[in-house]
Amino acid sequence: MAQKDSDDVVRRLKSIEGHVRGVQRMVDEGAYCIDIVNQVVAIQRALKKVSGIMLDGHLHSCVTDAVRGPDAEAREQVLGELMQVFEASGKV
Amino acid sequence: MAQKDSDDVVRRLKSIEGHVRGVQRMVDEGAYCIDIVNQVVAIQRALKKVSGIMLDGHLHSCVTDAVRGPDAEAREQVLGELMQVFEASGKV
Amino acid sequence: MAQKDSDDVVRRLKSIEGHVRGVQRMVDEGAYCIDIVNQVVAIQRALKKVSGIMLDGHLHSCVTDAVRGPDAEAREQVLGELMQVFEASGKV
Amino acid sequence: MAQKDSDDVVRRLKSIEGHVRGVQRMVDEGAYCIDIVNQVVAIQRALKKVSGIMLDGHLHSCVTDAVRGPDAEAREQVLGELMQVFEASGKV
Numbered sequence: 001m002a003q004k005d006s007d008d009v010v011r012r013l014k015s016i017e018g019h020v021r022g023v024q025r026m027v028d029e030g031a032y033c034i035d036i037v038n039q040v041v042a043i044q045r046a047l048k049k050v051s052g053i054m055l056d057g058h059l060h061s062c063v064t065d066a067v068r069g070p071d072a073e074a075r076e077q078v079l080g081e082l083m084q085v086f087e088a089s090g091k092v
Numbered sequence: 093m094a095q096k097d098s099d100d101v102v103r104r105l106k107s108i109e110g111h112v113r114g115v116q117r118m119v120d121e122g123a124y125c126i127d128i129v130n131q132v133v134a135i136q137r138a139l140k141k142v143s144g145i146m147l148d149g150h151l152h153s154c155v156t157d158a159v160r161g162p163d164a165e166a167r168e169q170v171l172g173e174l175m176q177v178f179e180a181s182g183k184v
Numbered sequence: 185m186a187q188k189d190s191d192d193v194v195r196r197l198k199s200i201e202g203h204v205r206g207v208q209r210m211v212d213e214g215a216y217c218i219d220i221v222n223q224v225v226a227i228q229r230a231l232k233k234v235s236g237i238m239l240d241g242h243l244h245s246c247v248t249d250a251v252r253g254p255d256a257e258a259r260e261q262v263l264g265e266l267m268q269v270f271e272a273s274g275k276v
Numbered sequence: 277m278a279q280k281d282s283d284d285v286v287r288r289l290k291s292i293e294g295h296v297r298g299v300q301r302m303v304d305e306g307a308y309c310i311d312i313v314n315q316v317v318a319i320q321r322a323l324k325k326v327s328g329i330m331l332d333g334h335l336h337s338c339v340t341d342a343v344r345g346p347d348a349e350a351r352e353q354v355l356g357e358l359m360q361v362f363e364a365s366g367k368v
Contacts, residue, residue, distance in 0.1 A: 006119055013116045020109045027101050033093060033150035034173045040143045041180050044136050048366055051132045055362060058125035059355045067343040079335045081126045082358075086331060088133050089365045090324055140274055147270060151263045159251040171243045174266070178239060181273050182232055185309060193303050201296045208289045211282055217334035218357045224327045225364050228320050235316045242309035265310045272317050 001057040009053055016046050055085065093149040101145055108138050147177065185241040193237055200230050239269065277333040285329055292322050331361065 001009075023039050059082075066078040093101075115131050151174075158170040185193075207223050243266075250262040277285075299315050342354040 001119075001122075001125060006122075009119050010116050013112055013119070017109055017112045017116075020105055020112060024102050024105045024109075027093075027098055027105065030093075030098075033146050033154060034177065037143050037146050037150075037177055038180070040139050040146070041177075044139050047132050047136050047139075051129050052359065052363060054125050054129050054132070056355075056359055058129075059358060062125060064343055064351070064355075067340055075340070079332075079340075082335060083328065083332055085126065085129055085133075086362065086365060087328060088130070089362060140271075144267065144271060148263075148267055151266060156251055156259070156263075159248055167248070171240075171248075174243060175236065175240055178270060178273060179232075179236060181270060185303075185306075190303055190306075194300050197296055197300045197303065201293055201300075204289055204293045204296060208286050208293075211277075211285050211289065214277075214282075217277060217330050217338060218361065221327050221330050221334075221361055222364070224323050224330070225361075228323050231316050231320050231323075235313050238309050238313050238316070242313075246309060269310065269313055269317075272314070 001054070001061065005053055005057045009050055012046065012050050012053075016043055016050070019043050019046065051085075051089070093146070093153065097145055097149045101142055104138065104142050104145075108135055108142070111135050111138065143177075143181070185238070185245065189237055189241045193234055196230065196234050196237075200227055200234070203227050203230065235269075235273070277330070277337065281329055281333045285326055288322065288326050288329075292319055292326070295319050295322065327361075327365070 019039070020043060023036060023043070026036050026039065063078045063082065066074045069075065111131070112135060115128060115135070118128050118131065155170045155174065158166045161167070203223070204227060207220060207227070210220050210223065247262045247266065250258045253259070295315070296319060299312060299319070302312050302315065339354045339358065342350045345351070
């Protein structure tokens with residue numbers, strides 16, 4: 001992953017960590033359930049965005065290298081991993 | 093929400109917070125993109141479980157009270173909120 | 185379910201059926217994979233809308249009746265079913 | 277897409293079409309809302325499986341060809357389309 005993307009992802013994860021702590025406080029303070037659930041959904045969306053950035057970087061580096069490379073097995077592996085990510089992405 | 097559920101949710105959120113920090117370390121150390129994406133998916137699943145616990149408590153308290161109560165507007169509001177949660181749940 | 189909702193749902197399902205047949209034709213005619221996948225996603229969204237209409241009707245009829253009724257077991261059952269729908273909704 | 281995959285996809289879509297008609301009958305006959313919603317979820321899963329087969333074929337044909345090819349713009353296009361599918365896949 002490019003350093004720029006890596007920095008962006010770490011920055012986003014730090015923000016997500018703070019968001020998770022904020023939800024803990026909401027629970028401690030007895031906030032309304034639906035407000036808490038909505039914040040949890042917002043965190044899930046932020047994580048999905050992180051996955052997207054990771055995946056985009058992955059396609060442009062490891063996947064491109066493996067597919068252009070001579071090793072058929074390595075090619076199969078990266079494509080198989082992409083399929084697993086796709087299948088998992090709908091099952092959250 | 094019952095205290096027991098509330099404690100369980102806070103405990104889970106603390107664990108999720110640690111998991112998010114773990115993923116930051118993975119990114120810093122240059123872990124393989126797909127391994128990182130898989131950890132992000134695991135966190136999203138843990139958050140979904142938290143939403144489920146919140147929602148279950150909500151159905152048995154606020155929703156039950158409002159639906160059994162005399163106030164038609166309050167009833168409409170809790171049912172409308174449930175629909176919003178259902179619609180958002182697939183859009184993460 | 186009210187007759188109006190029921191008619192709306194059947195109308196939507198007929199449209200979805202036609203959409204599915206259209207995708208079969210696209211496959212037969214060798215359309216571009218991504219165009220086919222996008223149509224499949226559009227059908228999934230249309231189905232989600234159908235579930236939403238069903239669920240909204242259900243909340244305002246069976247769920248409301250059971251929760252307002254005297255039978256604690258019936259109440260538990262409708263709330264448990266709602267939880268199952270919520271859990272399944274993210275796992276498509 | 278290979279003829280074998282294409283036949284498999286068409287066969288699955290025909291089965292999905294029949295499933296959608298079956299749900300119309302359930303609605304007409306006044307089946308229980310939750311049973312209908314569960315069938316709709318089953319259809320969404322069957323569609324997700326179809327997308328998976330399409331995508332797997334796509335990765336091994338168009339994507340592999342474009343990434344191995346000399347045209348940087350074509351390469352960007354297939355990778356961009358994959359990202360769109362990934363982003364849409366969670367938003368059903």
